[in-house]
Amino acid sequence: MASNEEITGPVAQDDIEAAEKLKNEANEYFKKQSYNNAIELYTKAIEKNPKNAVFFANRSIANLRLENFGYALSDASKAIELDRAYTKAYYRRAAAYMSLGKYKLALKDFEYVTKVRPNDQDAKMKYNECNKIVKKIAFEKAISVDKKEVNIADSINLDAMTIEDEYDGPVLEDGKVTLKFVTELMEFYKQQKKLHKKYAYKILIDVKSYLQKQPSLVDIKVADDKKFTVCGDIHGQYYDLMNIFKLNGLPSETNPYLFNGDFVDRGSFSVECIFTLFSFKLLYPDHFFMSRGNHETLDMNRMYGFRGEVTSKYTSQMADLFTEVYNWLPLAHCINSKVLVMHGGLFSRDDVLLDDIRKVDRNKQPPEDGIMCELLWSDPQPMQGRAPSKRGVGCQFGPDVTNTFLTRNNLDYIIRSHEVKNDGYELAHDGKCITVFSAPNYCDTMGNLGAFITMNGKDLKPNFTTYEAVPHPDVKPMAYANSFFSMLCQ
Known part of the structure; x- marks a missing residue:
């Protein structure tokens, strides 16, 4: 600039x-x-x-x-x-x-x-x-402020919600997500149908209950001979998410995944994406992982479509419940104590340790600075040192910052997402800072490939699979975004 x-x-x-x-x-x-x-x-x-x-x-x-x-x-x-x-x-x-x-x-x-x-x-x-x-x-x-003590998840009365006779969609079995439920849900969504609100609310309540018990930094163990997959931003591109599963197999105990934030907003199938991902989280809690992105926040959801989409397909109360759930998403994951994965990037100071991330109180909207903010918003830069963020939030960090952080924490490299890349991924900082972005032809306009990373537990060497966008129903990106914001950006 x-x-x-x-x-x-x-x-x-x-x-x-x-x-x-x-x-x-x-x-x-x-x-x-x-x-x-x-x-x-x-x-x-x-x-x-x-x-x-x-x-x-x-x-x-x-x-x-x-x-x-x-x-x-x-x-x-x-x-x-x-x-x-x-x-x-x-x-x-x-x-x-x-x-x-x-x-x-x-x-x-x-x-x-x-x-x-x-x-x-x-x-x-x-x-x-x-x-x-x-x-x-x-x-x-x-x-x-008036309702500070009110917990939306606790105020939902599932028993009062009846399943209408004409509902022909997937059904939770004894209130639990099963493989049958998820596979039926994915097909149901492909037909542009809507999961019953009773099951949607139940999934959110159960996911919140699970996430509340998780640390802010989750440690993941991958056996030497096992594969592990990391995906970047999905941004409501449901049909491209389905293509990832087609290319790389459905999540399972033998095919674990980590989705690295920004599941929603911009793309107009965000509800379908998030309920599919949350269903897999409940089905395989120890083999399916999700990090918070900067778009799992109230301000972003308000402007870029997710809040409008949830309110349109369900209710504003459910949109509020999503905000409550997103506050509990982990901020980072560490694979075999050697690879740190976060949505945004590194920090404005050199003394941050993994334990500092573990100690972050994440149950809130991200502040405008500090560890939590930077994990969600920061970006790498080719120059040494640091610079103010091009985004106006977080910081930009150079190869020296990455090296210092990796050395201090005995890590091999970091994986982050957060930025569109033409090839779906980018290696920066001598290969020690990898960006992966999984939404191809982002917003139907950018023409980029999508990508995901696979590795095995033995050497954690990143392998990249890239793919083009697949067709989707004729609903434009940002269809549910704040219309005033769209008008301003003309």
Whole structure:
């Protein structure tokens, strides 16, 4: 990213024209959803002409699409600094603030636009919509304080839920998940049918009860001659999840899996993904593992579709119960004391030990800094040292940081997810920091492969399987996302 240093002196006409040409090229890449290429060209345009607010605002929206909320925020702010009357830049900054859960700051931007452009109906509408969201969240917070002692899982009365005669879906046997139940559920979901709410609630209550007993860092033992599979982000892409099981076999006691966070949001089959995964967790609790990702959080679910999807397919009460369950998901897993797996990455300090992760009190929404936040949000960088996060949360860490952490904790390497990669995976930091991303053609736009990692217990050598996206029913990604947010990101 180009730095936003102070700009002095006039810009030559040749540079202005060259910058405009680069911007137009970047816009073409943006239209094709090739956001990294677009960002590269917007950056070159900015280098030629750093006084044009449009270049920064355009780079801001490209960064928003890549979830680089920190960069998006910085670029939108720079565009505003260059042109205080540039309405679109305020919208971009508001979208970045909203993505980071800073709704009141987003509201301030809309308020400013309505003041300077009192006749702008679009600005007025966006201000009113954002104001509604801020008030709704304040109301939800007030209720949650009043109901602090209320445990949603304990307040569900399953006995009062009747199974209608016309329900023809899978059935829990004596209230338990069986292999028959899961296999029938997966087929049922392929037909776009809905699991009965009684069974859905029962699964959530049982999963929560199990997860509450787990540590924040789970140790996994894999025998020398046994295979183990690690998958990255799924993001509600149910039919691609089914393809993983087709390629690599269903989870079982002899075919264990770890899914490394971001099971939901963006993809519009998140409910199907999470109930399938939770069913396998209950069926094989010692051979099927799930880590929390940054999208197993309230703010992300509110913006990127999961909360809307659960409310649409079930109830807002169930959406609240999911938040309660996600708070208990483990934050990391350690395979044979040699490979640490977490969703995001490493830390802003060098003295973190595995025991520090074990001690994290995880039953909450992630804070904005510290071990829990960084496990969910951080990213590797090629440069040495650390840098502020492009996402605006967590940190970026270099190969030296990875080496220090591995040496201090007697580990061989780390596996993380959290970032789209063209090949579905990436080896960084001399192969000691591996990214795996399992949602191919992410959001139906990115064109990336998906991947998963297999290894055996003896040498823990990572092997990569990549695959393309498979067809899915015609429900667009983000179909359940906050419509106001989608509007802002146009």
